[in-house]
Amino acid sequence: MPPADTTADDDTTPHGPTADGSAAPGAPALPEALDAAAARTARDGRSVLHRLEALLPRVSKPVQYVGGELNATTKEWDCAGPATVRWALMYPDAYEVGVPNQGVMILYEVLNERVDALAERTYAVWPDLEALMREHGVPQFTVDGHRPVGDFDLLGVSFATELGYTNLLTALDLAGVPLRSAERTEEHPLVVAGGHAAFNPEPVADFLDAVVLGDGEQAVLAVTDLVRAFKEEGSPGGREELLLRLARSGVVYVPRFYDVAYGDDGALASVAPNRDGVPWRVVKHTVMDLDAWPYPKQPLVPLAESVHERMSVEIFRGCTRGCRFCQAGMITRPVRERSAEGIGAMVQKGLEATGFEEVGLLSLSSADHSEIAEVTKGLADRYEGTETGLSLPSTRVDAFNIELANELSRNGRRSGLTFAPEGGSERLRRVINKMVSEEDLIATVATAFANGWRQVKLYFMCGLPTETDEDVLQIAEMAKRVIATGRQVSGRSDIRCTVSIGGFVPKPHTPFQWAPQLSHEETDARLAKLRDAIRSDRRYGRAIGFRYHDGKPGVVEGLLSRGDRRLADVVEAVWRDGGRFDGWSEHFSYERWERVAQRVLAAHGLDVDWYTTRERDLDEVLPWDHLDSGLDKDWLWEDWQEALSGVEVDDCRWTPCFDCGVCPTTDTSIQVGPSGRPMLPLSVVRASGVLEGAGTSAGGTP
Amino acid sequence: MASRTPEGPPPPPAVQRLRLRYARRERLRFSSHRDFQRALERALRRAEVPMAYSAGFSPHPKVSYAGAAPTGSASEAEYVEIAVTARCDPERLRAALDAALPPGLDVLEVVEVPLHGATPLADLLEAGVWEVALLGVGEAEARRAVDALLAAGSAEVERVTTKGRRVLDVRPAVLRLDVVDPAAARSTTGRALAASSAASGEPCAILHLVVRHAAPAVRPDDVLTALRGVSDLAPPEAPRATRLAQGPLLEGAAAVADPLAAERGAVGV
Structure with missing residues (x-):
């Protein structure tokens, strides 16, 4: 619904309390203008x-x-x-x-x-x-x-x-x-x-x-x-x-x-x-002792269905894997872990406070926690037989993670595992610094299939810097090898692999902040070739699922993510044109954004491409240069140059510092364990208060 | 490799069945039946009720739901049945579960029923009693509409469902429909609206309705649509419906009995 009838200084804009808090529902309301005027001065909540x-x-x-x-x-x-x-x-x-x-x-x-x-x-x-x-x-x-x-x-x-x-x-x-x-x-x-x-x-x-x-x-x-x-x-x-x-x-x-x-x-x-x-x-602000901030202590439990029907505990913040496309990893440095003891206490209190039946251990790369094996085994032991599920989102591709996944699904269904190689070819994975070889991936999925898992989901991006059609077509080859390996290891034919692809959007405060974004036409063309490559092979085509979104929403995201103050007029004009819920495909209109943005930007002699598909150089003042994420701009540029020549950089948690700048700028340091503070045993399980005779003798008769 | 099956012994068997009556009040009348199911299952965990679970890789707690009131209407008489693996004290269970549910989802009564052979809840809930408050509608206007509907042999209304439009005849399901004195309102909402109407002078009609449960269920909304169809009734405000009771139909009385009466005090002691 276009808000055409509403202007910024419109005094009839809905606002304000009722005429009388004790009035019956439906009692005649004061005229709206009066009501709003009263509210302006009252602000009594x-x-x-x-x-x-x-x-x-x-x-x-x-x-x-x-x-x-x-x-x-x-x-x-x-x-x-x-x-x-x-x-x-x-x-x-x-x-x-x-x-x-x-x-x-x-x-x-x-x-x-x-x-x-x-x-x-x-x-x-x-x-x-x-x-x-x-x-x-x-x-x-x-x-x-x-x-x-x-x-x-x-x-x-x-x-x-x-x-x-x-x-x-x-x-x-x-x-x-x-x-x-x-x-x-x-x-x-x-x-x-x-x-x-x-x-x-x-x-x-x-x-x-x-x-x-x-x-x-x-x-x-x-x-x-x-x-x-x-x-x-x-x-x-x-x-x-x-x-x-x-x-x-x-x-x-x-x-x-x-x-x-x-x-x-x-x-x-x-x-x-x-x-x-x-x-x-x-x-930027950086909280240093996560154990001192055990929030949320009382997670909200909505009546309505929500997108995450579980309780979440953040097990660490920050990530130094150094994936060059990943804004979250770059802006949340350094790594700060919650101790096993702190995690155990939050899980226990959270479950008691909510009644959720699933716990998610959240972070940007959960298996990287220095005490993850103790934490997962400890929680699996503790909650065995209580119908409480544990999940570990965001894990990397390695065999260690299969052991963790097995532990988390001890007596549950083993349906699917998700891995994110992100880039289709070995070369491209060096460019983005996602250090996983195809042999590692195949060895990992072989272990998974041997342990009763039936489905693997692989997540990739399209439109990464230096990417060619060949890099993306490698995704099809990888998926086929996954199916072939799964069939061989498990001896079954119901093995599935789902390939899920998102368009890459260059983000501020990353080494790719200077990179050109791929146009939506090129993104769509590349993905069409990949789809054909997957479908054309009769031996595997039906076992491989292919999920992708078209490239258009990524263009708007790219426009806004690296934009400057001149875009406020675009955002407001899009909103006045009826733009709402742009993250929802049924509400998002690329046509509207494109039409409005080109009209508004023309006044500045600019267009959408100037913000998205244009490569920046070192000398350009970026709109976020005065906002300090701790990352040294020269280091980001060096890392961008190393990306272009396919040079990888390691993780500073287990190799020497490579001077990204965050710790000295924000006066922080890496905080990883092992903390030496293991999960404490649960207090003795008491008999439920609802049983017959509870509080006087042992609980009910089994 | 062979298919995995859950390891270990089968889940412990149910040793007791309990039936619960609960109310859905105030703003939580906007919660749906699915919302209640999720809230109840979490409350059962928080209250440490020793639920019986189904077997398999995705065990589910054994809860049977019966005829939920439509989203948007309040109720003082909703019923569910649960099965537990250790004997529970009904009153302790009621209090613990009520405390674990948000205010507005209130557990009113818990009664034990025989483990085997009890008449299924769904069979007991033959009819429902509703109170509908119509703010802005005068008693005489409401009475004209009610008389017209009761005099009609049939009253077809159209309802939009997920499967498209369907037509249903409301009249056979309406066993009784009265316009009552606002002072006789029984629900919290009805009483509150009647009181404010008395204070402000704005009219407010209170209807009492008994409907037989059938497939598809006739809802208060359908009856109001039918009333609009046979008269010029046009409530200026959204009608507020509250289910007051559900249960077995009393022969000839167009009223319902307490569905838990047969078991109350009869089992377990």
Whole structure:
């Protein structure tokens, strides 16, 4: 639904509490303009639930809007008096995607643990509810207290991907908050972004008041301290002063305090602070002792179905494998492990608090934890016979991981294993620094098939730097060898291999940040050749599944991931044209992005290709150069050059430092075990309190 | 290599069956039956109920569900049956499970039934009693619509299902339909709406409805559609329906009996 009837200064924008909190549902509402005006001054966080409830019978999956999750927290609006610091936390995607997000869950909990703060959650509403909210003047609300988002002091938004940008604009507009930071007043929340995509927030910088780089749990507490002190002083100097204090503290990046200039060639000429005391570069946050931050302690358990129906425990943060395409690995360095003891305690408490039947051990490369064998065996022993499943996502290709997988599926079904060679040919894997040989892969899958596994999923990327058709066609050969090996080792014919391919998008703060992105036409043509190569072989074709997406969404992701401030006009124009939920194929429109972007960018003499398929050189000022992930730009460039000549670099956890720059810049160091703190035994299992005679003698009669 | 089969002995057998009545209230009326299933299975784990499981690589806890109220309507009378591997105290189980479920999914009663030979729940739940509150509708207007529907020999309504549009006759399933005095409202929602209507002067009609369970089930929504079809009834607000009871039909009375009555106090002691 295009929001054509809504402008930034539209006073009828839905907002505000009801006329009377005790009024019956359906009592005649005040005229909308009055209602909104009252809300502007009140900002008292009054629930809009009963107005929302009247709309819910008319939308799909209404349960996603009512909250009431197990372990959710709703605090009093004035729990610490008028200086209470109130955060609305948004994951800018559908509830089912947002609710299991670990980052939001952690921030929600650490903020609510403070006596002087409260945090509630809000998610993107689907277009059916958005239309009804506009029609009936219901503002963007939190699912906890159903309070208007515009009433909070801060709106924290976690951007895992660039494809959530348009959803932020919907939420701001429904909340009655002007889209542009420059147009907001004392009456509006500070809009603070974080998450991986926020490492280049420039395309949405005009919509943001502040940006947190890196780990958020300590940073939000520091921001809360500054906001509380400011409120206690009576908010001297208003919004501008608060933002200045935040910027000068170095805790956040405040885009408005940096002037951006462009050269005749269209590229950036400079980015410079325009206020005294505002740092030239803003450095990311790094939490050093994960055992001191055992969050989430009380994971949220939604009633609605979500994309991850399990409890997750982050076993380490950061990765130094050095895959050159991987932004997550680059921006989260150094590696910091949670101890086996800490993991065991989080699993135990989390299961007790949630009743989930599956535990995921999360990290960027879970089998790399120095105590992973003890952890998996310890957990498998501990939960044997309790119908509790364990999963280990993100594992590398080696035989050791099959042993782990066997341990995790001791008495369960062995259906499929997933590996990510990423590149089809040996040469390409050297370019991307994914050090796995085809012989390793075949040996690994042979072990898997011999242990009763029946299906292997292989994940690859298409469009990697220096890639040719030949590199991609190697994927077909690899898949065929996997099937042949599986049939031979297992003696069965029901072996399957699924090849899953994603388009490569160059990302900021990686060695590939200078690389040209492959056009969607070339990506699609290359994938068509691969599909034909797989299908044409009658011996294997039917045993190989082929899953891929067309190259178009990757172009928009690429445009936004390496974009600059000139893209704010594109994002807003796309949103005004009806752009919503760009991460969902049924909502995403490439045609819309292409049409709008070309029109808007033409005014600057630029086009989409300039941002995507153009190779950058060392001298170019990149839009994120003033945002410090700790990585030394010269080191990134060297690594890019080594990629082009196919030279690999090892992992600094077990070889000497190669000076990527992170540890000295962020004053951190690698933290890996073994910790010497093994998992503690569970306390003696007590008889369940529901049994007959419980509490007096031994439990029931078996 | 031969197929793997689960190692070890088969799962322990069920030693006790229990039937639960629970309510779905307030905002959790928007949860679906599938949402409740997930919530219940997690609550059973949190409450450490010694559930009996099916055999195989993907064991499932033994829970039987019966006739869930449609998403969006509240209920004071939903039923499930569970099987356990160690004898449980029904009241302890009720309290523990109620504590493990979110507020709004409330376990009201737990009764033991014979391990074998009990009449299946689905057979006991022959009919349901509903209360429907129509805010903004006057008593006289509601009565005209109800009289017209009761006088009709049939009342076909169209419902959009996942399989497309289907037409069903609502009339045979409607065993009783009354407009009651708002002061006689029995559900929390009905009472709250009746009270605020009395305070504000805005009309609010309360309907009591008894429907026979059949396939496809006739829902309160269908009955309201039928009422609109036979009269000019047009509630300005979304009607609020609450299921008050389910159970065996009482002969000739167009009312239902307590489906747990036969077992209550009859087993286990």
